[in-house]
Amino acid sequence: MERTQTWRPAGRRLSRSGLTAVGLLALAATALTGCASGKATGDDTGQATASAGGSTSSTTTGGKVSIVVIGGKADDPFWSTIKRGGEDAAKLVKANGGTVTFLGPQNYDNLGPDAAKLTQTALSQNPSAIVVPDWVPDSQNAAIKQAVAKGVKVFIYNSGGVEQADRTGGIKYIGSDDYQAGKAGGVKFAESGAKNILCVNTVPGAANSEARCKGIADGAKSKGAKSKQLALPSSNFGNPSAVTQAIKGALLKDGSVDALVTIGVQDADSAASAIDQAKAAAKVKLGTFDLSQTQLERIKAGKQLFAIDQQPYLQGFYAVSIANQYLSYGVIPPQNPLLTGPLLVTEDNVGSAISGTKAGVR
Incomplete structure (x- = not known):
C-alpha cells in the first residue's frame, strides 16, 4: 500500500x-x-x-x-x-x-x-x-x-x-494541538453568533479529526452554543461530489444549522458548494482546519469566517x-x-497568510 x-x-x-x-x-x-x-x-x-x-x-x-x-x-x-x-x-x-x-x-x-x-x-x-x-x-x-x-x-x-x-x-x-484548535474554532463561531454547528468529519476514527470535532463542540459549549458531528465514510475523502451532497442533505434536513466546519480544505470547498446549493449562504457560517488559497480568498471576501492553520x-x-x-x-x-x-486565520490577518500560501509554505 x-x-x-x-x-x-x-x-x-x-x-x-x-x-x-x-x-x-x-x-x-x-x-x-x-x-x-x-x-x-x-x-x-x-x-x-x-x-x-x-x-x-x-x-x-x-x-x-x-x-x-x-x-x-x-x-x-x-x-x-x-x-x-x-x-x-x-x-x-x-x-x-x-x-x-x-x-x-x-x-x-x-x-x-x-x-x-x-x-x-x-x-x-x-x-x-x-x-x-x-x-x-x-x-x-x-x-x-x-x-x-x-x-x-x-x-x-x-x-x-x-x-x-x-x-x-x-x-x-x-x-x-488538534483539540485546542477545535476549541478556538468553536469559540470563534459562537462569538460570531452561531448557535448550532456541524463538524463534518470525512476521516472518522482518526485521532486528530475526532479531537478537532470534540474541540469545536467544547469551545461552542463554553459560549452557549452547541455542535454535533457529521461523520461520513472515509471513502468520501477527496470525493467533492459525495461530500457536497452529504452536507447539502444535512443542511436541508436540519434548518437550525447555522455554521459548518470541515476537517480539511478539500472538504471546505465541498461545504461551500453545499451551502450555495442549499441556498443557505445568508445564515450558515463556514470554517475549516488548514489553509489553501481558495479558503483564504473566501475569508478575504467575507464568505468564510476562519481557517485554522497548523x-x-x-x-x-x-x-x-x-x-x-x-x-x-x-x-x-x-x-x-x-x-x-x-493559529486562527480571519479577515484580520488573512493578507499575510495569502503571501505564505503563494510561497508554498502555508
Missing part, C-alpha cells in the same frame, strides 16, 4: 513565549539548511529519497543518518506542504551522505492498519529514525513500540500529541531537522510538545 507522497496538510493561539521558541528554532534550522528550497530525488519505486547527515548515533546505518518519514496520500494537498518542509530539511541530511525517505498510503479507507504496515515497512529498511503521525493509536502503537524496542528513534508528529509519544516511547511530539511546512521541516540533529549531535529542543500551531 505504500507509495511516496506528494504531501498535503488544527486553534489556541501560541503564546508569545511559544512563538519566540518556534521562531528561534526556525531561524537556526533555516541557517543550517542555507535557506534552500528544493525536492528530493525520486527512485523507481515511487519513493522520494534525499541524502542526509553523518551521525555518531549507534542507530545510524553505516555511520550515516537514515530517516523514514510517514505521511499522507499523494494527492492530498496538505501533505504536499508538509513534505516540502521535510525535503528542505533533508538537504542538510543529504549534504552529509544520509537519506530521508517518504512513505504514505494510497488512500484513507483503512488508515490505522495501513499506517501500521508503513511503520513495519520503514522498520524493514533499518533506519536511524522514523517520523510518523499517530493517527489511530489503537492500530499503530504496537508497530511504533516495536520500532522503539529495536533501537530506532521515533518522533511523533502531526497527530497523536505528547500522550501517544509517551505511550509508545517516542522522543518528542511536533505539531499542533503550519504544516514547519511540521515537516522541524520533524526531519530535529531527528537529524538528535541523531548527529545529540541535541534537541527542550519543549515537548513543540507546537507549530494552531
Whole structure:
C-alpha cells in the first residue's frame, strides 16, 4: 500500500513565549539548511529519497543518518506542504551522505492498519529514525513500540500529541494541538453568533479529526452554543461530489444549522458548494482546519469566517531537522510538545497568510 507522497496538510493561539521558541528554532534550522528550497530525488519505486547527515548515533546505518518519514496520500494537498518542509530539511541530511525517505498510503479507507504496515515497512529498511503521525493509536502503537524496542528513534508528529509519544516511547511530539484548535474554532463561531454547528468529519476514527470535532463542540459549549458531528465514510475523502451532497442533505434536513466546519480544505470547498446549493449562504457560517488559497480568498471576501492553520511546512521541516540533529549531535529542543500551531486565520490577518500560501509554505 505504500507509495511516496506528494504531501498535503488544527486553534489556541501560541503564546508569545511559544512563538519566540518556534521562531528561534526556525531561524537556526533555516541557517543550517542555507535557506534552500528544493525536492528530493525520486527512485523507481515511487519513493522520494534525499541524502542526509553523518551521525555518531549507534542507530545510524553505516555511520550515516537514515530517516523514514510517514505521511499522507499523494494527492492530498496538505501533505504536499508538509513534505516540502521535510525535503528542505533533508538537504542538510543529504549534504552529509544520509537519506530521508517518504512513505504514505494510497488512500484513507483503512488508515490505522495501513499506517501500521508503513511503520513495519520503514522498520524493514533499518533506519536511524522514523517520523510518523499517530493517527489511530489503537492500530499503530504496537508497530511504533516495536520500532522503539529495536533501537530506532521515533518522533511523533502531526497527530497523536505528547500522550501517544509517551505511550509508545517516542522522543518528542511536533505539531499542533488538534483539540485546542477545535476549541478556538468553536469559540470563534459562537462569538460570531452561531448557535448550532456541524463538524463534518470525512476521516472518522482518526485521532486528530475526532479531537478537532470534540474541540469545536467544547469551545461552542463554553459560549452557549452547541455542535454535533457529521461523520461520513472515509471513502468520501477527496470525493467533492459525495461530500457536497452529504452536507447539502444535512443542511436541508436540519434548518437550525447555522455554521459548518470541515476537517480539511478539500472538504471546505465541498461545504461551500453545499451551502450555495442549499441556498443557505445568508445564515450558515463556514470554517475549516488548514489553509489553501481558495479558503483564504473566501475569508478575504467575507464568505468564510476562519481557517485554522497548523503550519504544516514547519511540521515537516522541524520533524526531519530535529531527528537529524538528535541523531548527529545529540541535541534537541527542550519543549515537548513543540507546537507549530494552531493559529486562527480571519479577515484580520488573512493578507499575510495569502503571501505564505503563494510561497508554498502555508
